Amino acid sequence: MKEIIRSLFPQWMINKFYHLPRAFLAYIFYGFPTRNLTVIGVTGTDGKTTTVNMIYQVLKSAGKKVSMVSTVNAVVGGQRYDTGFHVTSPDPLLVQKFAKKAKDNGDEFLILEVTSHALDQYRFWGIKFDVAVITNVTHEHLDYHKTFGNYLNTKFKLIKDVKFAVVNENLNRLPRRFAPRNDDNKRMITFGHNRGDFNQEDINLKLKIPGDYNVENALAAIVAASVLGVNQEIARKSVESFKGIVGRMEEVKNRRGFRIVIDYAHTPNGLEQALKTLRSQHPQGKLISLIGCEGKRDVGKRSLMGEIATKLSDMVVVTAVDPRGQIDTINRQISNGAKKAGARMDENFFIIDDRAKAIDFAINSLAKKGDTVGIFGKGHERSMNLDGKKEIHWSDEEAVKKALNNGQ
Numbered sequence: 001m002k003e004i005i006r007s008l009f010p011q012w013m014i015n016k017f018y019h020l021p022r023a024f025l026a027y028i029f030y031g032f033p034t035r036n037l038t039v040i041g042v043t044g045t046d047g048k049t050t051t052v053n054m055i056y057q058v059l060k061s062a063g064k065k066v067s068m069v070s071t072v073n074a075v076v077g078g079q080r081y082d083t084g085f086h087v088t089s090p091d092p093l094l095v096q097k098f099a100k101k102a103k104d105n106g107d108e109f110l111i112l113e114v115t116s117h118a119l120d121q122y123r124f125w126g127i128k129f130d131v132a133v134i135t136n137v138t139h140e141h142l143d144y145h146k147t148f149g150n151y152l153n154t155k156f157k158l159i160k161d162v163k164f165a166v167v168n169e170n171l172n173r174l175p176r177r178f179a180p181r182n183d184d185n186k187r188m189i190t191f192g193h194n195r196g197d198f199n200q201e202d203i204n205l206k207l208k209i210p211g212d213y214n215v216e217n218a219l220a221a222i223v224a225a226s227v228l229g230v231n232q233e234i235a236r237k238s239v240e241s242f243k244g245i246v247g248r249m250e251e252v253k254n255r256r257g258f259r260i261v262i263d264y265a266h267t268p269n270g271l272e273q274a275l276k277t278l279r280s281q282h283p284q285g286k287l288i289s290l291i292g293c294e295g296k297r298d299v300g301k302r303s304l305m306g307e308i309a310t311k312l313s314d315m316v317v318v319t320a321v322d323p324r325g326q327i328d329t330i331n332r333q334i335s336n337g338a339k340k341a342g343a344r345m346d347e348n349f350f351i352i353d354d355r356a357k358a359i360d361f362a363i364n365s366l367a368k369k370g371d372t373v374g375i376f377g378k379g380h381e382r383s384m385n386l387d388g389k390k391e392i393h394w395s396d397e398e399a400v401k402k403a404l405n406n407g408q
Helices: 004-009 011-029 046-059 093-103 116-120 150-158 171-174 213-225 232-240 268-281 301-312 327-340 355-366 395-408
Strands: 040-041 065-071 073-075 079-082 109-115 132-136 162-168 188-193 259-263 288-292 313-319 349-350 374-375 383-385 392-394
Touching: 004 116, 004 392, 011 093, 040 150, 040 213, 046 065, 046 109, 046 213, 046 232, 065 093, 073 093, 073 395, 093 109, 116 150, 132 150, 132 213, 150 301, 162 171, 162 213, 171 188, 188 213, 213 268, 259 268, 259 395, 268 288, 268 301, 268 374, 288 301, 288 355, 301 327, 313 327, 313 355, 327 349, 355 374
Parallel strands: 040 109, 040 132, 065 109, 132 162, 162 188, 259 374, 288 313, 288 374, 313 349
Antiparallel strands: 065 073, 073 079, 383 392
């Protein structure tokens, strides 16, 4: 039904005459719940969920009453929820319901993960954001937004009229027509690994979780907390104690002498950063990456994913990541990018459609002692869409544990 509607009407019309009225009614029904809350919104191509969780931990460490909603998890009114929203932000009814729970609990702060689709579709309509964080903006969702400029402009909607905009300093290096503007309505504060108002060279964070990108996520969390009046030293200690979240550089322990890491990386930038991190941790052993791309989504990123994986890995296994009936086309497009980077079929590049079999192959046929297996694309998600019609139960963690048992 959704496909029929999309084929008959342009997206802007669906947004205006379907999504916006639903968001308006949700806002009214739950009684304007964010009016007395300080709301922090976090958007970006990668790092949103981790940054939301870091900000939550910092505010809790500072003794604040706070709720949070991310695409992986939520803590609202003191109660935990396993959200599993499968990439995007929740429905506006659920957003406002969570906000009311936070308000009724007497919370001061509400942290929301905000996707570009949600911004375009008015899912957060009526919510006045006080602080907006943009972790980064790289190649993603061009199937929906059509151009990178449109994607950028959608992300920047979040910082309109906020009191504080916390943005990655890389965004200031965009062409002027795209770069976020620091107008009279807000104060813009930048963060970055090497540059920015808050940067790693000055602060020198020592995190428990790996990756330069997580350093940037932590810096963003420190800035967001600082503008809300949290002592910077409290913020630092909190992010340095942060242990990560499910499906993000999550290591599955085993007795086979090699590392297995599950990560959600599903964008070219996310994959590149994850592979560089894994390589830097274990430069001696082979790096084996298992990747894929979504069906009926951004086509342009598929060849990039294949190229990046081939350049930065010793072996690549391509498999299903929500193919929605397009597995052959997806695999061919990923392969085209991999061939540009020198992939050799059945030597260092393999295609196995079945994700469970692909994970078993990577663990039991390719990996040797001292190697690292990176399993990318699904992370925390607990379902997969193979045929474009229905979701089936799926868990990378369960598949890995089964493969380990098979190899013993």
